[in-house]
Amino acid sequence: MTPPTLTIGEDNLTERQRAVLDAALGLLVDGGDGLTMTGVARRASCSKETLYKWFGDRDGLLTATVQWQAAKVRMVPVDRETLTAKSLAIALEKFGRDLLSVLAGDISVALNRLAVSHAGQEKRNLGAIVLENGRYAMGRRLKPVLQAGRDAGLLSFEDCETAFRTFFGLVVRDVQIRLLLGDRMELDEQTIAADARRAREQFFALYGA
Template identity: 60%
Template sequence: MNEIGLDSAGEGTAGRREAVLDVVLALLVEKGAAALTMTAVARRASCSKETLYKWFGDREGLLTETVRWQASKVRAGAYDRQHLDAGALRESLEGFAANWLTVISSETSVALNRIAIGQAETLGGIVLANGRFAIGERLKPLLLDARAAGLVAFDDAEEAFRTFFGLAGRDVQIRRLLGDRFAIDAAADARRAVDQFLALYGATKTPAMAG
């Protein structure tokens, strides 16, 4: 039951907070948002509720910190911007799409999005900023570099990204959120999405629908 250990590793209280946040994530995934009570967190984390409130203020603070903590773990490495030929572009785009698909399909992401949607006023903005918009800001430089290299053609990088987002995600996220557990081949889906995206925006082929 004790998942933390009484500070035996000598990591001080540094890792304790994060251990608590991991307990929140684990409970969220295993039991769902309804079972996420302060008592359950305290018991699972082998800490007292008093400590929980001292560290995180209240329940909402605990949830907020958990969302940020998970977001900080998901950040994928930035992609190399050198030697951007057609192959490198394709590889980077597929990496983005496959990683994104893997993340939004994971139980942790689904559970976190569920609770954020349930409290859209307070948590929705955080998840949105660290999810949808964060990946947009990380992908746009790649798209702009690709355009500068004459590999793709578009007017608005935001619109191009939204199309990429749609082609990659399709119905995956909403189905997962609504409880549909179906198999996903992230690599194959990423390849298909990139094929379709380049068919629409690629400059080497017929530049259809660039506006």
């Protein structure tokens, strides 16, 4: 697989590049395995040469597309020198809200369903791409904040990966699997905010120093 030459993130992409990745997400939702460079070029009204220049190949485009979706879960920056329980709580709640909002969206549900269908199949890389740039990327994004909380004496845990998995589980609970199985859950902004707040409170009850 040729890796994408772009750094994927809201602040690193042009409006045109964001439109192309949104078109690719739309095709994944609509057609699943039917995503091709030709199809994306047609929907986004751009040339295949541009796609190959930006993404390398189809797997590179898939990787960038998943990264673009995952980039919607943003981490509130924290200052390690002045970190307080309040600023840490704000950062964790914001992460939790973004995570639930993204996972509950039609795009993520369709993408994860397709990734599950690819898991373990030869020559089908979407499952590994979603795992690496979804779940694992979330860990790489949040664990430095948890470590900063521990260094500041606000959190107490031995293993950062375990602490991350606990927080992830408190936020997501059974929401993702229910959505993947077709449960029509009512997850409006107010509900998501309340769930993120509850997850933060429970996490501090478990790991607060």
